[in-house]
Every structure is written in C-alpha cells, then in structure tokens.
Amino acid sequence: MSIPVILDGDPGHDDAIAWVLAFAAKGLDVRGVTTVGGNSSLANTTYNARRILTLLGATDIPLAQGATRPLVVEPMIAPSVHGESGLDGPALPEPEMDVQPGGAVELMARLLRETAEPIWLVPTGALTNVAILLLAHPELKPKIAGISLMGGGIQSGNWTPAAEFNILVDPQAAQIVFESGLPLRMAGLDVTEKACFLPQDFDRVRAIGGQLAEIVADWLEFFFEFHREIGYEGAPVHDPVAIVALTNPEILQTRDLYVQIETAGQYACGATIGDWYGSAGQPPNTQVAMGIDRQAYVDLIVEAVAEHTRRLAS
Amino acid sequence: MTPYPTIIDCDPGTDDIAALILARQLTALDVRAITVTAGNTELVNGVRNALDVTALLDWDVPVAAGAARPLTRTLVTAAEYHGQDGMRGVVIPRAGRKTDSRPAWQMIYEIAKASQVPIDLVVTGPMTNVAIALATYDDLPKYLRRIIAMGGAVLAGNTTAAAEYNFYVDPEAAERVLHSGVPVWLLPLDVTHQAYITREELAAVKELGTPAARLFYDVMDGYYNDVLHYSNGRGSALHDPTAVLYAADDSYFTSGHCFIGVETRGTITCGMMVTDRYSDKKLTPNAHLVETIDRETFIARIFATLNRY
Numbered sequence: 001m002s003i004p005v006i007l008d009g010d011p012g013h014d015d016a017i018a019w020v021l022a023f024a025a026k027g028l029d030v031r032g033v034t035t036v037g038g039n040s041s042l043a044n045t046t047y048n049a050r051r052i053l054t055l056l057g058a059t060d061i062p063l064a065q066g067a068t069r070p071l072v073v074e075p076m077i078a079p080s081v082h083g084e085s086g087l088d089g090p091a092l093p094e095p096e097m098d099v100q101p102g103g104a105v106e107l108m109a110r111l112l113r114e115t116a117e118p119i120w121l122v123p124t125g126a127l128t129n130v131a132i133l134l135l136a137h138p139e140l141k142p143k144i145a146g147i148s149l150m151g152g153g154i155q156s157g158n159w160t161p162a163a164e165f166n167i168l169v170d171p172q173a174a175q176i177v178f179e180s181g182l183p184l185r186m187a188g189l190d191v192t193e194k195a196c197f198l199p200q201d202f203d204r205v206r207a208i209g210g211q212l213a214e215i216v217a218d219w220l221e222f223f224f225e226f227h228r229e230i231g232y233e234g235a236p237v238h239d240p241v242a243i244v245a246l247t248n249p250e251i252l253q254t255r256d257l258y259v260q261i262e263t264a265g266q267y268a269c270g271a272t273i274g275d276w277y278g279s280a281g282q283p284p285n286t287q288v289a290m291g292i293d294r295q296a297y298v299d300l301i302v303e304a305v306a307e308h309t310r311r312l313a314s
Numbered sequence: 315m316t317p318y319p320t321i322i323d324c325d326p327g328t329d330d331i332a333a334l335i336l337a338r339q340l341t342a343l344d345v346r347a348i349t350v351t352a353g354n355t356e357l358v359n360g361v362r363n364a365l366d367v368t369a370l371l372d373w374d375v376p377v378a379a380g381a382a383r384p385l386t387r388t389l390v391t392a393a394e395y396h397g398q399d400g401m402r403g404v405v406i407p408r409a410g411r412k413t414d415s416r417p418a419w420q421m422i423y424e425i426a427k428a429s430q431v432p433i434d435l436v437v438t439g440p441m442t443n444v445a446i447a448l449a450t451y452d453d454l455p456k457y458l459r460r461i462i463a464m465g466g467a468v469l470a471g472n473t474t475a476a477a478e479y480n481f482y483v484d485p486e487a488a489e490r491v492l493h494s495g496v497p498v499w500l501l502p503l504d505v506t507h508q509a510y511i512t513r514e515e516l517a518a519v520k521e522l523g524t525p526a527a528r529l530f531y532d533v534m535d536g537y538y539n540d541v542l543h544y545s546n547g548r549g550s551a552l553h554d555p556t557a558v559l560y561a562a563d564d565s566y567f568t569s570g571h572c573f574i575g576v577e578t579r580g581t582i583t584c585g586m587m588v589t590d591r592y593s594d595k596k597l598t599p600n601a602h603l604v605e606t607i608d609r610e611t612f613i614a615r616i617f618a619t620l621n622r623y
Contacts, residue, residue, distance in 0.1 A: 155469055156592035161573060162583075189592075230594055260475065265580030267588040268476070276470030277544055 002029040003120055003145075003246055006108055008066070009239065010038035010045040010125030012082055013089070013223040016052050017216060017301065018124050018150075018239035023056050024304035024311070025247045030058070031111045031119060034104035036066040038125040038169045039078050040086025045125070048087040050095035055212065057312050059097040062111075066104035066129040070170035078165060081226045089222035090215045104129045109137050118145035120246055123177075124239035126166050127151065131173035134180055146183030150242040152272030153189030154257070154288060163270030164189050167261065171270045175261040178272075184286040186259065187241035188272060191252065191289035195241050196234035199224070201298045208302070210309045240301060245289060248300060253291035256284035317344035319429045320561060321422055323380070324554065325353025325439030326363040328396050328404075328533040333438055333554035334364070335530050338371050339622040342562035346425045346433070347376045349418035353439035353483055354392045355400030357382040360439075361413060363400050369409030371526055371623075377411070380418030380443035384484035392479055395537045402536035406529065419447035426457035436561045437463040437491075438554035440480050445487035448494045460497045463488075464557040466574070466587030467503040468603075472544065477585030478503050481576055485585040489576040498601040500574060501557050502587060503544070505567070505604050509556040509612050510549030513538070519620060526623040552616075556607065559615055566608040573597035 005028055009015035022028050033053065035046040046065045053059055069075050082088065100107050108129070112119060121144060123130050130147060133140070151166035151174065159165040167174045178184065197220050206217035224235040245252060258275040262268045274288060320343045324330040337345050348368065350360045361379045368375055383389045397403050414421055422443070426433045435458055437444055444461065448454055465480035465488060473482040481488045492498055511519075511534065520531040538550045545551055560567055573590035577583045590597045 156589065158592075158594045161575070161590040161593045161595060161597065162577075162586070162588045193592075230596065258475065260582050262476070262577075262580045262583045262586075265577045265583050265586075267575045268577040268580045268583035268586050271476070271583060271586070271588075273476045273582055273586075274470055275475035277472055277475075279470070279472055280475045 002027050004029045004031050004115060004117060005120045005122050005246065006032045006034065006111060008034045008036060008121060008123040008125065008129050010036050010040065011048040011052055011087055012039035012045065013087060013219045014237050014239040015124045016087060016219060017237055018243050019052055020056065020216060020308060021240045021243045021301055021304045023058055024308035025243065027247050030061055032062045032107050034064050034066050034107060034129055036125040036129050037075055037077065038166060039082045041077060042066065042068060044086040046099060050097055051092040054093050054096045055215065056308065062100050062107055063097065064100040064102065064104045064107035067132055070126060070128050071131060071172045073170065076169055090218035092215065105132050105136060108133050109140060112140040112143040115143060118143050120145045121147045122242050123147065124150045124242055126169035127173040127177045128170045131176040134176055141182065144182055146185065147177060148185040148242045148245045150187045150192065150239045152186055154272060154274035154276065155190055157271060158189055160270065162268045167272055168270030171261055171263040175263055178259055178261050178285060185245040186286045186288045187245055188288065191292050192238035192241050193236050194292050194294060195238065195297050196236050196294060197298060198234040204302050205305055208306045208309055212309050212312065213305050216305050241289060241292065244297065244300065251293040251296040252289045254287050254289050257286055257288045258282040258284050259286040259288065315342060317342060319344050319346050319431065319433040321347045321349060321425060321433060321435050323349045323351060323418065323435060323437045323439065323443050325351050325355065325360050326367065327354035327360065327400050327439065328402055328536060329552060329554040330354065330438050331363060331367050331533045332530050332552060333558040334367055335371065335526050336555050336616065336619050337558045338373050339619045340558065340562040345375055347378060347421055349378045349380050349422060349443055351380045351418065351439045351443045352382050352389050353480065354396040356391065359400045365411040365413065366406050366409045369411050370406050370529065376414045376421065378414040378416055378418045378421040381446060384440060384442050385445060385486045387484065390483055395540065401533065404532040404536065418443040419450055422447045423451045423454055426454060429457065432457050432459040434459050434561055435461045436557050437461060438557050440484035441487040441491045442484045445490040448491065455494060455496045458496045460499060461491060462499045462557050462561045464501045464506060464553050466500055468589055469504055471586065472503060476583040478587065481587055482585035485576045485578045489578055492574055492576060492601055499560065499569065499604055500601055501560060501604045505607055506551045506553040506556045507545045508607050508609055510545040510551050511613065512549040515613055522620055524623040527620050530620060555616065559612060560604065566611040567604050568606045569602045569604040571599040571602050573599055574601040574603060
C-alpha cells in the first residue's frame with residue numbers, strides 16, 4: 001500500500017531532487033505540494049516548484065504557495081548555495097500549471113480533511129507552513145501520520161556553527177513542530193552530510209539520457225560547486241533523505257532522541273538539541289537518522305530518475 | 315625532559331582527585347600549585363579535599379582557595395556523582411595542611427609571572443578562577459603558554475542535553491577564557507568518553523596496593539555503574555585525568571583548530587559549547603578542540619604513573 005504524502009519545500013536543488021524521488025518512488029502517493037521561502041524568496045521557490053512539477057509531468061498535482069514570512073524572525077535566503085533563482089543551472093520548462101487559490105495551509109487542511117488514511121508531511125525547507133497548520137488546525141492532527149523532515153543537526157550546524165539552515169530560517173516554527181507530539185523523523189546534517197553524490201555519481205545520472213536525467217545531473221553539478229569551494233568531495237544531497245526515511249528506512253541508521261529547538265542565544269539560536277545521554281529525562285520525540293548506506297542512496301536516486309524517465313516516455 | 319611549570323585549577327571532586335594523584339607522579343609536569351574553585355562540591359569541601367589528598371600523597375604543593383561561586387550565577391554542584399563532600403563518602407585522614415594565604419587568581423598570576431617560561435594551566439572544573447585571574451591581571455596572558463581544560467561537548471551534554479557540567483556551571487567564565495587570546499586546548503566529553511577505564515583495569519589499579527592507587531580506585535569506583543552509558547557500557551570515563559595526561563604528553567591525541575564559543579543566553583542551551591569544526595562558516599579559529607585519544611596508550615600511561623608510587 002502506498003504512503004500518502006504532502007511535499008513542502010523551498011526548491012532549491014536538493015528539494016527538487018527530493019521531489020523527483022518522491023514522484024518516482026514506488027510506494028509514495030503525492031497528494032499535494034506546497035512552497036516556503038528559504039533557499040530563495042517565496043516567489044522564486046513557488047515559480048521553481050511550478051517548473052519542477054511541469055518537468056515531472058505532475059501538473060495535475062495541487063500546488064499551493066506557502067507563508068509569506070517566518071512566524072517571528074525576518075526572512076533569510078541562501079543565494080550563495082542555490083543561485084539567484086534558487087534553482088540556478090540548467091534551463092527548465094516554463095510552468096504549465098498554476099498554484100491553487102488560498103495558499104499552502106488551506107491546501108494542506110483540505111487534503112487532510114478529505115483523506116481516509118493519515119498523511120505524512122515531508123517538509124524540506126523551513127517549518128513555517130507546518131507550524132501554521134498545527135496552530136490553525138489542531139483538529140486535523142489525527143489526520144497527520146507524521147512529519148519526515150530535512151533539518152537540523154545533532155552534532156553541528158551548517159549556516160552557523162550551531163544551526164542548520166532550515167531550522168534557523170524559522171526556529172519558532174521548528175519549536176512548534178518538535179513539541180507537537182506527532183511522530184517525527186529527522187534527516188539532519190548528521191545523516192545528510194553523509195548522503196553525498198560524488199562526481200562519478202553525477203555521470204551515472206547523466207548516462208540515463210533524456211531531459212530529466214540531464215537536468216538532475218546539472219543540478220547536482222551546480223550544487224557541488226558551492227560545496228567544493230568549502231572543501232567537500234561531493235554534493236551532500238540533503239533533502240531526499242527525508243523521502244528515503246519513508247520509502248527505504250532500512251538504508252538508514254537511526255536513534256530515538258528527545259530533540260528541542262533553541263530559539264534564543266548568541267551562538268545556539270536554531271540549534272536542534274538532541275538529548276543523547278538522557279540528561280533531560282524526557283521520552284524521545286524524534287527518530288533521528290545518524291547514518292546512511294551511501295551507495296544504496298545513490299542507487300535509489302539513479303533508479304528513480306531512470307524510472308521516471310521511462311514513465312515520461314510512455 | 316625538564317618538567318614543565320604547571321598549575322592545576324580544579325573542583326575536587328572525585329575525578330579531579332584521580333587527576334591530582336596522577337599529576338603528582340607525571341615526570342613531564344612540575345606542578346607549582348593547586349587552585350580550587352567551587353563546582354562539583356562547595357568550595358570549602360573542595361579545598362579540604364585538595365589539602366587532605368596532597369597530604370596523603372606526601373605532596374608539599376601549595377593549595378589556594380578561589381571562587382566560592384560562578385561569575386554571575388548560583389552554584390550548581392554535582393553531588394549526585396561526587397557526593398555532598400566531593401569524595402562520594404570516601405574517607406581519608408584529615409591533614410593539618412593550610413591553604414596559601416593568597417586567593418587562587420593572585421597565586422596563578424604571581425607564579426606565572428615569576429616563572430622562567432610561560433606556564434601551563436590545567437583546568438578540570440568550572441573556569442571561574444581563570445576568568446577572574448584574566449580579568450584582574452591584564453598582562454597574565456603573556457605568562458601563560460596554554461590553558462588545557464576539560465569541558466564542553468560537541469554531540470550532547472551531560473548536565474543538560476546541550477551542556478557539559480563545567481561549562482554549564484559557569485558559561486560566562488568559559489566564554490571569557492576562550493576569547494582571552496591565550497591558546498586553549500579543550501577536552502570535551504566527546505574525547506573523555508573515549509578515555510574510559512574498564513572494570514578489569516580499575517580492579518588492576520586496586521591491586522597495585524599503594525595508598526595512592528587505593529584512593530584512585532575508591533574515588534572512581536563510587537559512581538562507576540552510574541556513568542557506564544556515556545561510554546556505551548565499556549567503562550567509566552576518566553574526564554579530569556585526561557586533561558592532566560594531555561598536559562604531560564599530547565602525542566597520542568588528535569585535535570583541530572577552530573572557532574569555539576560558549577552559549578550564555580540560550581533558553582535551553584546555556585553552557586553549550588558551540589564549535590565551528592563542522593559548519594560552513596569557517597569563522598576565525600580561537601581554540602583547539604581535542605577530538606581523539608589512543609585509549610590503550612592512555613591506560614598504559616595511567617598504570618606507569620601509578621606505579622611510581
């Protein structure tokens with residue numbers, strides 16, 4: 001039986017690859033897609049989302065634009081990583097679809113209301129939309145199967161020494177999500193920094209042939225550029241790990257932890273604090289991925305691109 | 315090798331006592347003084363323990379009392395591990411030794427200034443005394459070769475989820491010391507948890523039979539079973555001895571130079587050590603983070619050192 005999901009992200013190169021995997025993966029049923037600002041402005045990420053769904057032939061999937069700004073703090077973006085458009089690199093098809101009226105929270109709420117079986121939320125950007133959904137529609141919590149997110153890092157951050165970018169963009173939203181009591185799966189930097197595509201893996205993607213494979217390979221190479229400059233041997237493809245946590249949890253090593261979010265502090269704002277030694281005396285609230293079978297991860301994404309390429313051709 | 319002039323600033327505290335037992339016989343160290351701060355136990359207990367332990371070891375090293383409380387916060391002791399008295403009930407004879415008349419910070423400064431070479435300062439408790447010394451004496455940094463401190467944690471804390479005990483107790487002091495310009499080598503939980511002693515090894519310490527070995531065994535035995543989970547059940551971490559042995563010989567450790575700060579204003583992260591070792595920021599390095607230890611060598615050194623008693 002397939003797992004129903006709503007994808008929520010700020011594409012973004014690795015969001016885009018996560019969504020390719022989500023649509024191609026056997027066993028996922030994408031019910032809707034929503035956007036949030038982060039990797040680039042909300043306008044850019046929404047435009048990118050329309051282009052990605054068009055590329056994937058998924059123009060029948062409802063897409064909605066998310067919150068105009070984080071709950072409390074000022075918006076921030078990451079052009080150094082993703083370029084000015086948020087998805088710089090290869091040319092993409094112009095959108096052949098538009099967003100739903102009403103916005104992300106309304107779309108999520110409608111999909112949750114209409115569903116018979118609970119839906120997994122898969123946020124791969126800031127957690128603003130999910131937090132607003134939880135605040136505005138507490139009655140729909142039973143319809144949420146869980147939240148499988150890319151964000152945070154138990155050992156360290158990336159955007160600051162302590163904080164990972166998605167959590168830092170909206171720490172208050174993250175706090176609401178981590179305190180929600182819903183089942184949480186966290187793909188943070190602890191695992192996603194190990195989810196690296198090396199240059200030879202880019203070639204495997206390109207060798208599939210066709211427009212989608214060319215574009216995904218170009219995205220990987222663009223994403224690698226920023227990381228190569230700061231010493232990486234490959235591109236850490238963060239966001240698809242949140243999909244893998246649902247479709248192929250067997251390739252992850254996980255640990256159940258009590259995780260809290262720091263929303264203040266001169267260094268630690270936006271940090272995900274994992275209670276590794278049980279100092280807080282609280283039961284775990286999050287299944288945290290700490291390790292991954294990198295080769296299996298690359299194989300999954302290569303196979304997904306190949307599978308979706310075949311599907312688009314038929 | 316000429317023994318290097320060194321001051322040990324501590325809050326004894328059971329594993330501080332284990333560290334002092336080793337320091338007495340480490341030929342690489344010339345321990346010029348022991349200074350005591352409040353931490354694991356109240357200052358008065360820590361001072362008494364330092365005096366009585368040095369007397370038991372027949373060690374005529376000056377002992378000075380320092381701060382009775384952190385710079386700005388209320389003292390939080392660790393009685394659950396170290397007992398109310400800092401000895402976890404281990405009884406040793408009361409000695410007639412007296413403290414030096416000077417406060418800890420003054421003694422640190424005067425000994426450092428009088429030394430032919432800049433001295434090493436080994437800190438195994440909260441950094442309160444060192445912060446006060448640096449704040450009081452502007453020229454102190456030039457008399458210090460390095461500060462070697464046990465404190466902080468990368469992965470997770472032991473007092474709160476975010477903070478290791480020494481940093482949790484006085485985060486302002488640790489932040490002050492880390493940004494003082496004195497080269498600092500930090501030994502966080504991530505490395506001291508690798509520096510564990512197994513049940514069998516601890517039993518072998520007891521078998522050495524000397525009063526010093528017996529005391530080492532007694533102070534480490536008390537909470538042995540309470541801390542096994544920090545080292546995945548393999549043994550009990552020898553936190554403070556790790557710092558002292560590092561000062562004597564750093565050849566079997568690895569470290570990285572990076573930015574390190576201490577959170578003082580967070581809601582759930584006060585006392586958290588924040589390191590730039592892994593982030594994309596590449597901030598200006600201000601300290602050395604000790605990351606790995608060769609445990610076999612470490613244990614061999616402990617036995618070699620205890621055998622000198």
